[in-house]
Amino acid sequence: MAVYKKTYRPYEGALTGPLARLWVIPRYAFEDLHRSRFLNTFFIASYIYPLICALIIYVQHNASALGLLGVRGADRLIAINVVFFMSLLGWQSMLALFLASFIGPGLVSPDLANNALSLYLARPFSRVEYVLGKMSVLLILMSLMTWVPGMLLFLLQGYLEGWSWMPDHARFAAGIFFGAWVWILILALLALALSAWVKWKPAAGGLMFGVFFVAAGFGAVVNGVERTSWGHLFNISYLVGSVWLRLFEGAEHSTNGAVFFRVPEGEELPLWCCWLALAALCGVCLYMLARKIRGAEVVR
Amino acid sequence: MSGHNNSLISFENVSRFYGEVLGINNVTLSIPPGITSLVGPNGSGKTTLMNMVCGLIRPTQGRISVLGVSPQHPEKLCRLVGYCAQFDAFPKGLTGYQFIYSFLMMFGFLPAECDRRTREALGLVGLMDAANRHVAAYSKGMRQRVKLAQAIAHDPRVIILDEPLNGLDPLARAEAIALFRQWGDKGCHVVVSSHILHEVDRISDQVILLSQGYVVAEGQIHSVRSEVKEQPMQILVRCDRPALLASRLFAQDHVVEAKIVADSKGLLLRTRDADSFYLLLNRVILDSGLEVESVAPADDDVNSVYQYLIGAEGAAQ
Amino acid sequence: MRLELKKTFLSKRGWWIYFLALGPVAITVLHWLVEARLGRGAGNRHSIGEDSIIFAGMFLFYYLRAGIFFGAMGIFSNLFRAEMLEKTLHYYFLTPLRRELLVAGKYLAGLIVAVVLFGSSVVLAFLTIGRHFGASWTDYLLHGPGLHQLGAYFLVTVLACVGYGAVFLLSGLLFKNPMIPAAVVWVWENLNPFLPSLLKKISVIFYLKSLCPVEVPIPPPFNVMVVDADPTPFWVATPGLLAISLILLVYAAATARTTEISYSD
Numbered sequence: 054m055a056v057y058k059k060t061y062r063p064y065e066g067a068l069t070g071p072l073a074r075l076w077v078i079p080r081y082a083f084e085d086l087h088r089s090r091f092l093n094t095f096f097i098a099s100y101i102y103p104l105i106c107a108l109i110i111y112v113q114h115n116a117s118a119l120g121l122l123g124v125r126g127a128d129r130l131i132a133i134n135v136v137f138f139m140s141l142l143g144w145q146s147m148l149a150l151f152l153a154s155f156i157g158p159g160l161v162s163p164d165l166a167n168n169a170l171s172l173y174l175a176r177p178f179s180r181v182e183y184v185l186g187k188m189s190v191l192l193i194l195m196s197l198m199t200w201v202p203g204m205l206l207f208l209l210q211g212y213l214e215g216w217s218w219m220p221d222h223a224r225f226a227a228g229i230f231f232g233a234w235v236w237i238l239i240l241a242l243l244a245l246a247l248s249a250w251v252k253w254k255p256a257a258g259g260l261m262f263g264v265f266f267v268a269a270g271f272g273a274v275v276n277g278v279e280r281t282s283w284g285h286l287f288n289i290s291y292l293v294g295s296v297w298l299r300l301f302e303g304a305e306h307s308t309n310g311a312v313f314f315r316v317p318e319g320e321e322l323p324l325w326c327c328w329l330a331l332a333a334l335c336g337v338c339l340y341m342l343a344r345k346i347r348g349a350e351v352v353r
Numbered sequence: 354m355s356g357h358n359n360s361l362i363s364f365e366n367v368s369r370f371y372g373e374v375l376g377i378n379n380v381t382l383s384i385p386p387g388i389t390s391l392v393g394p395n396g397s398g399k400t401t402l403m404n405m406v407c408g409l410i411r412p413t414q415g416r417i418s419v420l421g422v423s424p425q426h427p428e429k430l431c432r433l434v435g436y437c438a439q440f441d442a443f444p445k446g447l448t449g450y451q452f453i454y455s456f457l458m459m460f461g462f463l464p465a466e467c468d469r470r471t472r473e474a475l476g477l478v479g480l481m482d483a484a485n486r487h488v489a490a491y492s493k494g495m496r497q498r499v500k501l502a503q504a505i506a507h508d509p510r511v512i513i514l515d516e517p518l519n520g521l522d523p524l525a526r527a528e529a530i531a532l533f534r535q536w537g538d539k540g541c542h543v544v545v546s547s548h549i550l551h552e553v554d555r556i557s558d559q560v561i562l563l564s565q566g567y568v569v570a571e572g573q574i575h576s577v578r579s580e581v582k583e584q585p586m587q588i589l590v591r592c593d594r595p596a597l598l599a600s601r602l603f604a605q606d607h608v609v610e611a612k613i614v615a616d617s618k619g620l621l622l623r624t625r626d627a628d629s630f631y632l633l634l635n636r637v638i639l640d641s642g643l644e645v646e647s648v649a650p651a652d653d654d655v656n657s658v659y660q661y662l663i664g665a666e667g668a669a670q
Numbered sequence: 671m672r673l674e675l676k677k678t679f680l681s682k683r684g685w686w687i688y689f690l691a692l693g694p695v696a697i698t699v700l701h702w703l704v705e706a707r708l709g710r711g712a713g714n715r716h717s718i719g720e721d722s723i724i725f726a727g728m729f730l731f732y733y734l735r736a737g738i739f740f741g742a743m744g745i746f747s748n749l750f751r752a753e754m755l756e757k758t759l760h761y762y763f764l765t766p767l768r769r770e771l772l773v774a775g776k777y778l779a780g781l782i783v784a785v786v787l788f789g790s791s792v793v794l795a796f797l798t799i800g801r802h803f804g805a806s807w808t809d810y811l812l813h814g815p816g817l818h819q820l821g822a823y824f825l826v827t828v829l830a831c832v833g834y835g836a837v838f839l840l841s842g843l844l845f846k847n848p849m850i851p852a853a854v855v856w857v858w859e860n861l862n863p864f865l866p867s868l869l870k871k872i873s874v875i876f877y878l879k880s881l882c883p884v885e886v887p888i889p890p891p892f893n894v895m896v897v898d899a900d901p902t903p904f905w906v907a908t909p910g911l912l913a914i915s916l917i918l919l920v921y922a923a924a925t926a927r928t929t930e931i932s933y934s935d
Contacts, residue, residue: 252755253752253755255847255848255849255850256849258849259743259849259852259853260686262853263686263740266736267690267736267737267740270731270732270735270736270737271693271694271732271736273731273732274693274694274697274728274731274732275697277724277727277728278694278697278698278701278724278728278799279697279700279701279704280716371932404931407760407764408763409760409763409764409930409931410930410931410932411928411930427763427764427766427767427768427769428766428767428768429766430766431764431765431766431767432766434764435764436760436764438760440757440760440933442756442757442758443758444756444758444761445756456761456765459762459765459766459767460765460766461766503761
């Protein structure tokens with residue numbers, strides 16, 4: 054009788070579910086991130102703007118507080134309207150780009166550089182689960198920076214203004230929630246794709262910025278040379294800004310988008326083109342991930 | 354520098370610290386031509402020592418001379434030294450041939466000479482057939498061999514090999530060892546670090562034992578073993594009546610232990626005084642006509658010396 | 671150098687540098703083709719002067735501030751840092767080559783790659799942006815200010831590669847993460863128009879801008895924030911930039927001389 058038949062006893066106890074297994078990746082990633090003092094400080098500092106916004110909402114609805122300050126008519130200086138919420142989302146989304154550039158490159162590239170990917174994929178763990186596990190780190194953190202404070206402020210405003218304000222301005226909530234998700238999904242996919250292709254973390258982080266700023270510059274060159282607006286298709290923040298405008302205001306918009314996500318007047322592109330360009334970007338990122346996230350690398 | 358030193362690799366009070374971490378401490382050594390093995394647990398300072406010989410890192414204090422040349426002059430030193438590092442890394446996109454040829458060009462050889470040397474080096478390690486394949490597609494053993502070929506292609510007098518037997522199959526390992534022997538016999542300085550102690554034992558003319566940045570022992574392995582007085586010497590005596598020999602030995606104070614080997618044709622003993630034991634053995638042979646087939650030290654090798662001098666502390670690492 | 675040229679020119683990882691360099695050429699070629707087709711019936715929609723200002727804007731805002739800057743960062747900061755990361759630098763350090771020569775060789779290889787890519791890109795983009803004007807464009811090039819402008823743009827491109835190349839070669843040797851100094855330099859260079867005139871002069875872009883043949887108007891609302899400073903004359907800007915680059919290279923060579931192999935860091 055073979056030795057293994059005498060001694061080998063397979064594990065027959067209970068197993069955790071696939072979702073619990075998926076949680077292993079972000080759990081360790083969060084522990085790593087928590088050790089970085091810079092990231093902790095950055096993350097906490099990212100709440101300064103929402104806190105200021107909360108203060109503004111409170112002061113707007115508290116005449117006695119304004120009276121104490123001796124201010125008359127200040128409630129009309131900063132209106133709680135579409136610009137207020139879009140600016141909040143724009144600012145927080147820009148901070149999310151910084152966060153993705155700091156964290157994203159460290160998610161996949163070390164596994165590839167140290168040939169550790171096969172260790173993950175040798176477990177009952179698919180490539181999709183690996184990517185989702187890594188991506189969830191970014192999605193959770195960026196959610197906490199963007200739509201979570203946005204929705205809390207929306208609720209605060211609704212509470213102070215009267216509950217009827219919320220259904221009347223449901224577009225704002227939809228804009229904050231879906232607009233933020235469009236942005237953070239793009240950022241997460243891009244960060245993971247670059248992290249999978251560029252093994253050197255700083256380079257991947259730099260490239261992340263490069264994709265946004267150089268592509269926007271390239272788009273500006275197209276617009277300048279060809280005397281057109283179609284160059285904006287290379288400008289990711291323009292594309293996302295266009296989507297946000299529609300989400301927040303519908304077809305007729307009164308603003309030019311949020312800070313960092315401007316849609317210059319007279320240079321608007323059809324919305325479906327913006328969606329198509331964003332989908333193409335996501336497709337490229339997914340293709341890049343599918344090419345690199347493999348258990349074994351074949352060198353010819 | 355004296356003429357004598359021009360044939361040695363010498364370290365004079367060399368220390369190297371990485372911040373507050375000790376790499377090598379106050380090492381004074383002379384390495385003569387032949388095969389010298391560096392033995393020690395991980396982190397004992399073997400690679401630090403080798404990197405310093407090649408000028409890749411500098412000593413924090415002390416002086417190093419490689420055949421009379423200071424490692425601070427890489428222009429002169431690198432003609433003398435060939436280094437096969439432990440890193441399994443190669444410049445991207447090169448074939449085995451291009452890898453060796455390109456770096457030979459940096460030595461200033463003419464293209465035809467580079468070509469000849471490249472082919473010769475690749476032939477020596479048995480990689481001619483794979484010369485035009487990308488190094489990235491080589492197996493681990495092939496990558497190890499192409500590194501060896503690159504290290505010796507410029508015909509250096511000092512060959513530094515950091516874990517050169519790693520990843521080699523038994524046949525390739527035997528071939529590599531034969532090559533080291535050949536270089537050693539030619540009068541080259543071959544400095545090898547390895548964890549495969551029985552092979553170190555076979556190839557080394559001398560060993561340097563390192564532990565935690567200190568040189569614990571150096572010299573020929575027999576001399577080193579005889580210096581380790583606190584550990585009783587193990588001797589295996591193959592003879593026809595081991596029980597008789599054992600009974601006579603137990604009367605001696607210097608014999609710590611004696612046991613009859615499994616086939617009852619020999620006795621393994623541990624003694625604190627080998628010379629007294631040999632005298633006694635002669636007497637037993639004369640008195641009782643004991644037929645002795647062989648007498649050999651049983652712990653006169655690198656493995657035993659390593660255990661005695663570095664022991665559990667090294668094993669734990 | 672041959673090894674470096676092969677690595678940099680044929681590197682799969684360098685595809686984005688090709689994209690940075692050749693992207694504008696694709697746009698100007700497209701412009702030529704579109705305008706030639708549209709202009710056949712109705713005449714040209716705009717003048718050579720307009721196109722020359724558009725090119726000047728493209729050169730200043732795209733090539734100098736983004737393309738050449740990031741391209742040089744990709745090429746030069748990798749010359750040593752990538753070798754350290756891939757644990758292959760010791761192969762170079764184990765050759766009987768003076769480290770100073772190694773630095774010079776790598777820098778020259780990087781410079782050749784950068785100048786070939788971005789120099790040819792600038793020349794091609796300039797030649798094609800007005801190609802649809804036909805004979806009048808040829809006349810502008812040969813008998814007008816065109817050739818002088820082209821020469822000036824090429825010279826500025828070469829100087830930009832020389833200057834940024836030296837900066838990034840040094841940062842690749844000194845910093846484990848050269849992206850941080852690169853980001854600082856980028857922000858500094860981009861803030862240049864808004865800096866006081868004394869601070870303006872501590873940047874590469876200021877001297878390069880002085881050498882550009884066509885002035886680019888800053889669009890509103892930024893135009894109100896711009897601080898004017900006297901442009902530096904050619905005979906100061908060019909040797910000045912070369913001298914600063916030389917100092918940086920000498921420092922890089924001295925750094926390489928004392929660089930140790932410590933891949934574990």
